[in-house]
Each structure stands twice: as C-alpha cells, then as structure tokens.
Amino acid sequence: MPSRPSPLSLVCLLLAAASCYAQDPDLAPHVDITKLRKHVTYLASPELEGRRSGAGIEKARVYIADLFREAGLQPKGTNGYMQTFGAKGLGKNIIGFLPGHDPRLKHEIVLVSAHYDHLGKRGKLIYPGANDNASGVAAMLEVARVLHERKAKLKRSVLFAAFDQEEQWLIGSMHFVAKPTVPLKDITICINADMLGKNLADVIRGYVFVLGTEHSPSLAPVVKKAARGLKVKPGLVGTDLIGIRGDYGPFKAKKIPYLFFSNGEHSAYHQPTDTADGILYPKLLASTRLILRTVASIADLPTRPVFSKPTPSVDEARAFVGVLDQLIPQGKMLGVKGTDMAVMNFLRAVAKQAVEKNQISAEQRQILKLGIQGVFLSLRRMLSNMFRPR
Ligand SMILES: [Zn+2]
Structure with missing residues (x-):
C-alpha cells in the first residue's frame, strides 16, 4: 500500500495548482x-x-x-x-x-x-x-x-x-x-x-x-x-x-x-x-x-514588439468558434431567423476546420470576417429593438 501523502504535501500541491501563472x-x-x-x-x-x-x-x-x-x-x-x-x-x-x-x-x-x-x-x-x-x-x-x-x-x-x-x-x-x-x-x-x-x-x-x-x-x-x-x-x-x-x-x-x-x-x-x-x-x-x-x-520583454503587416491567425478562428458555440444555442431565444442560423452554423464549420488544421487561408479569413460582421449587424438591430428606451 503506498504511503499516504502528508497534509503538508497536499497543501503544496494545491498551492502549485492555484498559482499556475x-x-x-x-x-x-x-x-x-x-x-x-x-x-x-x-x-x-x-x-x-x-x-x-x-x-x-x-x-x-x-x-x-x-x-x-x-x-x-x-x-x-x-x-x-x-x-x-x-x-x-x-x-x-x-x-x-x-x-x-x-x-x-x-x-x-x-x-x-x-x-x-x-x-x-x-x-x-x-x-x-x-x-x-x-x-x-x-x-x-x-x-x-x-x-x-x-x-x-x-x-x-x-x-x-x-x-x-x-x-x-x-x-x-x-x-x-x-x-x-x-x-x-x-x-x-x-x-x-x-x-x-x-x-x-x-x-x-x-x-x-x-x-x-x-x-x-x-x-x-x-x-x-x-x-x-x-x-x-x-x-x-x-x-x-x-x-x-x-x-x-x-x-x-x-x-x-x-x-x-x-x-x-x-x-x-x-x-x-x-x-x-x-x-x-x-x-x-x-x-x-x-x-x-x-x-x-x-x-x-528583452526586445520591444514590432509592427508588421496583418497576418491572419488561427487564434481568431478559435475565438469565432467560442463565440458561435455560445450564440447558436441561444439563437431561438434571441429571435435569430432560420437563414441566419444556417449562416452561423456554416461560419462555425469554416472556423472549426481552420482550428483543426491549425492554419487559415486568406479566403477562409475573408469569409469569416464578412459572415461575423453580418451576424453581429443583425444581432445589433435585434438588441436595439429589444432594449432601446422609448
Ligand atoms: Zn463610446
């Protein structure tokens, strides 16, 4: 039978987990x-x-x-x-x-x-x-x-x-x-x-x-x-x-x-x-x-950051997947229409593919950009109708 960890080593373990930064x-x-x-x-x-x-x-x-x-x-x-x-x-x-x-x-x-x-x-x-x-x-x-x-x-x-x-x-x-x-x-x-x-x-x-x-x-x-x-x-x-x-x-x-x-x-x-x-x-x-x-x-930092031409990143696609994963299940409650739901599902699929391959093409990025802009434009309209004081 293995020896039981001492209470002290447990505390150390917990502290190590808490300070993961x-x-x-x-x-x-x-x-x-x-x-x-x-x-x-x-x-x-x-x-x-x-x-x-x-x-x-x-x-x-x-x-x-x-x-x-x-x-x-x-x-x-x-x-x-x-x-x-x-x-x-x-x-x-x-x-x-x-x-x-x-x-x-x-x-x-x-x-x-x-x-x-x-x-x-x-x-x-x-x-x-x-x-x-x-x-x-x-x-x-x-x-x-x-x-x-x-x-x-x-x-x-x-x-x-x-x-x-x-x-x-x-x-x-x-x-x-x-x-x-x-x-x-x-x-x-x-x-x-x-x-x-x-x-x-x-x-x-x-x-x-x-x-x-x-x-x-x-x-x-x-x-x-x-x-x-x-x-x-x-x-x-x-x-x-x-x-x-x-x-x-x-x-x-x-x-x-x-x-x-x-x-x-x-x-x-x-x-x-x-x-x-x-x-x-x-x-x-x-x-x-x-x-x-x-x-x-x-x-x-040892060297200062530099400013260069924008490069598309999978990090962005990852953020889109995260946002759409939350948005799609709430779509009905928010009053998102069927066609918009189809667009959101399509965009999630494109973004997910990029994340899984760990690379994104300029075309994929352009589609995602336009699609996400469209989704949030219609969400914005819905929100302002719902909440704007009259
Ligand atoms: Zn402002």
Whole structure:
C-alpha cells in the first residue's frame, strides 16, 4: 500500500495548482474589486453628468489626477498632469509617468490608456457611460495603484494616459500623437482599455476581445500566458472586424504596436442605461488582471514588439468558434431567423476546420470576417429593438 501523502504535501500541491501563472511576483491578485466598483460608481454618478463638459467632466479630471498622484506617477502633461488642447483649451488629456528600472531599457515606454469622456446629457437624460468607459479608466487606475504599491521594478517605463474627447472622433488621442509629451519613437506599445464590464451582445460570456496581435504576432503568446487561471478568455481578433473604433487608431496610423481590450457592443452601448449597477464587476476584475499582467510582461520583454503587416491567425478562428458555440444555442431565444442560423452554423464549420488544421487561408479569413460582421449587424438591430428606451 503506498504511503499516504502528508497534509503538508497536499497543501503544496494545491498551492502549485492555484498559482499556475508563472511570473514572479504575480501582481494580479492585488487588483481590488471594491476599488474598481468605487471608481466606476463615482465616474458614472449623476453629478458627473455624463463627462462631456462643464463641472461634470472637471470632477472626473480631478478624481483621476488625484489617483495618479496617489499612485506616485510623475506629471507628464503640459500643465502638471493635464495636456490641454483645442478651442479655449477645453480638451484635457491626463498623463502620468512611472519610470522604469533597467538603465538600457527605461527610455522605452509602455503606454496604458483609457478614455474618460462620454456623451454628456441630451435634454434631461444623462448618459452615464459606466461601461464606456468608466470601466476602462477604473482598470487603468488599478494597474497604476498596484504597480506603485507592490513596488514593481519593471524594466521599461509605463506611461498612463486618460484621453479626453474619444467620443468626438478620437480628438484627445490624436492630439497626443500629434503633440506627444514623450518621444513618440520610445512608445513601444499602446495598450488601450475601452469597455470591460459587459458581455458582447449581452449573451457571450467570459470573453474580452483583444485587437492588435495581427500586427504584432509576438504579443499573442504574451496575452495568452497573461490569461492563465483568470476568469476571462482573451478573444484575439483582427482590427478590421470593427475598423478604427477607439484611441488605438492614431497609434496604429503611426505603426506603433497596440493592443485594444474590449468586451464589444451590448444593449446599453451609448444609452442612458449604461449605469454602474449594470457592470459585471467580476469580469471587470478579471480583465484588469489580464491587462496588468500584459503590461508587466511587455515592460520586461528583452526586445520591444514590432509592427508588421496583418497576418491572419488561427487564434481568431478559435475565438469565432467560442463565440458561435455560445450564440447558436441561444439563437431561438434571441429571435435569430432560420437563414441566419444556417449562416452561423456554416461560419462555425469554416472556423472549426481552420482550428483543426491549425492554419487559415486568406479566403477562409475573408469569409469569416464578412459572415461575423453580418451576424453581429443583425444581432445589433435585434438588441436595439429589444432594449432601446422609448
Ligand atoms: Zn463610446
């Protein structure tokens, strides 16, 4: 009869299973869900009036700048943390800097960004923008706090930017790229968080979508490793599925590598119903942990990521299979018609074939792209009919 394992060795075994993320030290457990909730609740509260103009958006700026200061970030705006721009200086990006520790690499910068503006008020209706994008700002603030409090000694520097006027044709991030407060050539990557606390189309659970690995394939394994053991799956998909829909746009135009983290569209998107009590905080927590680990890994990479022509990847087909596996069984409940169901089944078969062969052709990818765009266009119509307030 084999000897029984001692209680101590059992504990060790359990601990080894729990810490399957092999980066030392793993900062992810230090992200605090109560802090995320507090940030979203304040930024999306009625007194901030949808963060578009006047006293409302000014309160958001004071809040973010205070937390940058608490996180020990150095001011990197044109006036303290603020980089003012536009007519009468009404636009304000908020920028803070965490110096790196490797003498050879510290001049290189990992940018972590999230837009804090939203749609304001229309008549008496406030658009609180809890998911869009108080959730991304909360994630960014937690990344800054944890790096500071855990005294992380990262090789590269990290720059934090809360961009203004994303909702007005990305003017804040365009201004930053046009008049950068650090040398643009030193920005090794733009990591952008925009909408992290909902499910795609309300029904696709557990995915945070990540755009940009098609231009920097070396980052795909970094993101996948960062997701180990977390309650969120990174869906690595091509940017051309949605086009330029966020602050990564101006960086992409400058051929700077980027990663865009987002849950995608949902029924409260750009609606007065995007309130703090509708955020899935455990999902926001897991997404923030994913971003934190990604930032820490990229800051310590031996060589900086490069930007190249987009290459189709089986990772994308894998994400499509995962999404369609959830969508197809729910089709009836969602009111998807028979012809659309047939299309979804066809797309799943194409995607599955690519995954099984571990390769994808340009033609397969083109079909999948068009098909998925069509599926989500009709889902979007159904969702807006179901949920839009009348
Ligand atoms: Zn938006």
